[in-house]
Structure formats: structure tokens, C-alpha cells
Amino acid sequence: xxxxxxxxxxxxxxxxxxxxxxxxxxxxxxxxxxxxxxxxxxxxxxxxxxxxxxxxxxxxxxxxxxxxxxxxxxxxxxxxxxxxxxxxxxxxxxxxxxxxxxxxxxxxxxxxxxxxxxxxxxxxxxxxxxxxxxxxxxxxxxxxxxxxxxxxxxxxxxxxxxxxxxxxxxxxxxxxxxxxxxxxxxxxxxxxxxxxxxxxxxxxxxxxxxx
Amino acid sequence: xxxxxxxxxxxxxxxxxxxxxxxxxxxxxxxxxxxxxxxxxxxxxxxxxxxxxxxxxxxxxxxxxxxxxxxxxxxxxxxxxxxxxxxxxxxxxxxxxxxxxxxxxxxxxxxxxxxxxxxxxxxxxxxxxxxxxxxxxxxxxxxxxxxxxx
Numbered sequence: 629x630x631x632x633x634x635x636x637x638x639x640x641x642x643x644x645x646x647x648x649x650x651x652x653x654x655x656x657x658x659x660x661x662x663x664x665x666x667x668x669x670x671x672x673x674x675x676x677x678x679x680x681x682x683x684x685x686x687x688x689x690x691x692x693x694x695x696x697x698x699x700x701x702x703x704x705x706x707x708x709x710x711x712x713x714x715x716x717x718x719x720x721x722x723x724x725x726x727x728x729x730x731x732x733x734x735x736x737x738x739x740x741x742x743x744x745x746x747x748x749x750x751x752x753x754x755x756x757x758x759x760x761x762x763x764x765x766x767x768x769x770x771x772x773x774x775x776x777x778x779x780x781x782x783x784x785x786x787x788x789x790x791x792x793x794x795x796x797x798x799x800x801x802x803x804x805x806x807x808x809x810x811x812x813x814x815x816x817x818x819x820x821x822x823x824x825x826x827x828x829x830x831x832x833x834x835x836x837x838x839x
Numbered sequence: 840x841x842x843x844x845x846x847x848x849x850x851x852x853x854x855x856x857x858x859x860x861x862x863x864x865x866x867x868x869x870x871x872x873x874x875x876x877x878x879x880x881x882x883x884x885x886x887x888x889x890x891x892x893x894x895x896x897x898x899x900x901x902x903x904x905x906x907x908x909x910x911x912x913x914x915x916x917x918x919x920x921x922x923x924x925x926x927x928x929x930x931x932x933x934x935x936x937x938x939x940x941x942x943x944x945x946x947x948x949x950x951x952x953x954x955x956x957x958x959x960x961x962x963x964x965x966x967x968x969x970x971x972x973x974x975x976x977x978x979x980x981x982x983x984x985x986x987x988x989x
Contacts, residue, residue: 632937674975
């Protein structure tokens with residue numbers, strides 16, 4: 629549902645989407661060159677991209693529509709800045725193989741899903757910095773993991789509504805509310821999934837969280 | 840047995856058979872052809888029907904021919920125009936803004952099942968994983984090549 633099809637958005641919105649996507653991809657590549665530990669990231673990146681790629685096939689019917697999983701919060705929490713290239717590859721494959729969204733809208737769709745993933749990572753990281761000082765480590769990781777997972781989906785929905793409104797001058801709040809309501813089950817489930825996986829990884833392999 | 844009687848019976852037969860043929864011709868079978876409607880069905884990748892979708896049908900030169908909405912099964916029916924065998928159908932999902940599909944219907948080459956030759960979903964999933972493994976492989980190769988160069 630957050631994948632916008634071809635022929636709906638106006639040209640400036642499409643161009644802006646591609647520009648933002650390429651800029652953030654460049655930042656991610658620059659970051660990886662600077663840190664120079666890309667080879668440790670690649671297996672993690674591939675697994676998360678694969679999870680993101682197939683998550684969109686799981687649909688939950690909501691009234692007359694249905695919403696599918698996005699998992700951008702989980703990808704963000706685990707990959708950090710590399711969430712963006714992972715989501716870009718995932719969106720390209722979803723577009724080509726599943727016809728989710730359109731070729732021209734890959735830029736906009738990647739930005740709509742990827743930027744919330746980066747925000748989720750910030751929430752998780754900064755939240756835990758504060759949270760771990762005031763409560764148990766596991767509890768803090770669960771709370772901020774869940775928050776990151778939920779917020780990422782919510783923001784992806786809001787960004788999608790916003791890009792539609794920019795092109796069509798429709799009522800933003802009507803679309804945003806309709807979209808959000810359809811995604812409430814997804815937001816709740818992804819919050820629980822992200823929180824639980826973050827706690828699990830904290831126990832078995834703490835260094836893996838947040839690329 | 841007189842000749843007159845024979846002729847009489849024969850005459851009755853002739854009359855009867857004439858009657859029979861005229862009755863039979865009253866049962867002549869007529870065939871008229873009307874092509875009353877063309878049905879389209881819109882559904883999402885999950886198989887869920889596109890309910891209340893906004894349908895627009897254009898002719899070959901792009902003029903709007905007919906418009907309407909899909910029912911709860913995602914179906915929409917419209918009468919085709921005689922002499923026009925190509926239609927461009929655009930469906931916009933009103934419940935999911937941003938979702939749109941379009942297809943060209945060519946009546947002179949309609950396939951029996953309607954659906955194209957699309958690969959099944961599982962093969963697309965496997966293909967996706969294949970691409971990912973390939974991309975990961977390339978990235979690994981690049982990283983090690985770069986490291987060895989140093």
C-alpha cells in the first residue's frame with residue numbers, strides 16, 4: 629500500500645523522490661567507505677533485504693482494502709544507515725518481480741519507506757542511550773525497538789499520503805487518516821516484532837544491532 | 840379397389856404433406872447476434888478484489904468511452920462498441936489511493952483464460968532471492984578486490 633504506481637504522481641514529485649534517494653544512497657556509500665567495514669555488513673544487509681523483500685507479500689485485510697507488512701523499522705534498527713541501500717534494492721526487486729509500485733516511482737517509494745527507517749534507527753539509538761540509564765537494558769531495548777518499528781510504518785504511511793497530496797491537491801488529512809487506519813494492525817504487529825527481535829539480538833549477538 | 844379411391848387417398852397425402860412442410864417452415868430457426876457486455880476483473884497482487892475501483896475505458900485513440908466503478912468482486916461490465924476491438928482500461932483503487940492498473944483489451948486476440956503468461960509468485964520470490972545472493976556476491980567480490988589492492 630505504500631508503493632505508489634506509475635502515472636499518479638506529478639513530475640516534480642517523481643524527480644524529488646529520485647533526487648532524495650540518490651543523495652541518501654551516496655551518503656550511505658560514503659559512510660561505508662569511511663568506516664571501511666563493509667564486508668562484515670554484507671551478509672547482514674542481504675538477509676535484511678531478503679526479509680524486507682518478502683514481507684510485502686504478507687497481507688492483512690482491513691475493511692475493503694488490505695495492508696501489507698513493510699518491516700522498514702526492523703531494517704532500520706538492525707542496519708542503521710545501510711537500511712537505505714537495502715530498502716532501495718528491496719523496492720527495485722518488489723517493483724520488477726511483484727509489480728508493487730511503478731518503475732518511475734522507485735525513487736519516491738524508496739524515500740517514503742527508507743527515510744522512516746533511518747528515523748527509526750535514530751529513535752532506537754538515542755532512546756536507548758537515555759533509556760538504559762533509567763531502566764533495565766532489555767526493557768529499554770524492547771520499548772525503543774517497538775517504538776521504532778511502529779513509528780517507521782506510521783511515517784511511511786504519512787509520507788506516502790503526503791506525496792499523493794503534492795501531486796493531486798487532495799485533502800491530506802482524509803487520505804492520511806484512511807491510510808493510517810488501514811495500517812493500525814500492521815503498526816502494532818511490526819512494533820511487537822521489532823521490539824522482540826531487538827531484545828533477542830541483544831541477548832544472542834548484541835554487536836549486530838545498528839550497523 | 841377403384842381408381843377413384845386411390846387418387847383420393849393420394850390427394851389427402853399430398854395435402855397433408857403440404858401442410859406438414861408449411862408447419863415446419865413456421866419453425867425456422869433464427870440466429871441473431873448481440874455482444875452485450877465485456878467483463879473486466881480488477882484485483883490486487885494478494886488476490887483481493889479491487890472494490891469500488893474507479894474504472895475508465897478509453898478507445899484506441901485515447902478518447903474516454905465509458906466509466907464506472909467495480910463491484911465488490913472487483914468486476915465491471917460494459918457494452919462494447921461495434922467495430923471497435925481495442926480498449927484501454929484504467930482502474931484506480933479508491934480505497935487505496937496511489938494504486939492504479941491499466942491494460943489493453945484487444946477483442947480480436949482475447950485469450951481464453953484472460954490472464955497473461957505471468958510467472959507464479961513462488962518463482963518470483965526465488966528469483967528475488969537469487970538476485971540478492973548475486974548482488975551480495977558482487978559486493979563481496981568488490982570489497983575483497985579493494986582490500987587486496989591496498
